[in-house]
Amino acid sequence: IIINQTLFLDSAIIKNQLTAHLSQFNFVQNSRDIIVPREFTTSFFYYLINESPKFFNRITSLINVIHIVIPLCILLSYSWYSLRMIVLKRQIFLILIAITLLPLSLHLIAWDTSRIWTYPLVVAILAVWEINEIFPTVGAKERNPLLFCISAIMVVVVQLFISTPLMDSMRDRFTIELRILLYTPSLILITMLVSKNFVLTKELVKYDK
Numbered sequence: 699i700i701i702n703q704t705l706f707l708d709s710a711i712i713k714n715q716l717t718a719h720l721s722q723f724n725f726v727q728n729s730r731d732i733i734v735p736r737e738f739t740t741s742f743f744y745y746l747i748n749e750s751p752k753f754f755n756r757i758t759s760l761i762n763v764i765h766i767v768i769p770l771c772i773l774l775s776y777s778w779y780s781l782r783m784i785v786l787k788r789q790i791f792l793i794l795i796a797i798t799l800l801p802l803s804l805h806l807i808a809w810d811t812s813r814i815w816t817y818p819l820v821v822a823i824l825a826v827w828e829i830n831e832i833f834p835t836v837g838a839k840e841r842n843p844l845l846f847c848i849s850a851i852m853v854v855v856v857q858l859f860i861s862t863p864l865m866d867s868m869r870d871r872f873t874i875e876l877r878i879l880l881y882t883p884s885l886i887l888i889t890m891l892v893s894k895n896f897v898l899t900k901e902l903v904k905y906d907k
Contacts, residue, residue, distance in 0.1 A: 709739040745807040756805040773822040847892040
């Protein structure tokens with residue numbers, strides 16, 4: 699995209715074409731027919747120069763550290779747990795960490811901080827899924843360790859009381875009651891898993907004795 703934009707496109711022409719096209723639609727309002735083409739045709743290096751000085755502040759945002767980093771660490775820990783029987787577990791895990799954190803580099807060129815912060819979480823969730831599909835070496839009864847289930851419950855409970863940051867400094871307006879209602883299925887499922895693992899652990903200890 700950078701090479702094509704730099705060498706083969708005339709930004710002024712493309713901007714005028716996009717503006718003319720978008721202005722035909724009534725639902726494109728609030729000067730978006732001008733703003734969007736301008737953003738699309740602005741050079742990569744312009745964004746890099748103007749946005750990169752804010753990189754450190756964006757990756758150390760407290761609300762995102764609480765909202766994203768804590769569940770992210772739990773998911774990565776679970777990935778390590780799932781890889782424990784694999785010969786190349788360290789190498790795979792290091793690659794996983796790199797792939798998971800790579801989207802945060804978008805903070806160097808973009809200002810939609812809250813949206814960028816969600817990418818690592820999505821990647822980590824997909825990674826847990828893929829690891830257990832590709833390396834089904836852990837028995838079904840051992841795939842949900844008690845510590846992971848307890849940590850997951852704690853994360854879900856914390857999410858109930860944190861207002862999710864959105865783009866343009868906006869916040870979600872879900873009430874606590876509605877949050878509890880929306881999270882109830884997840885809480886029930888996780889509680890069932892914890893209870894099941896607790897019973898299995900007791901049975902295994904009894905069997906060992």
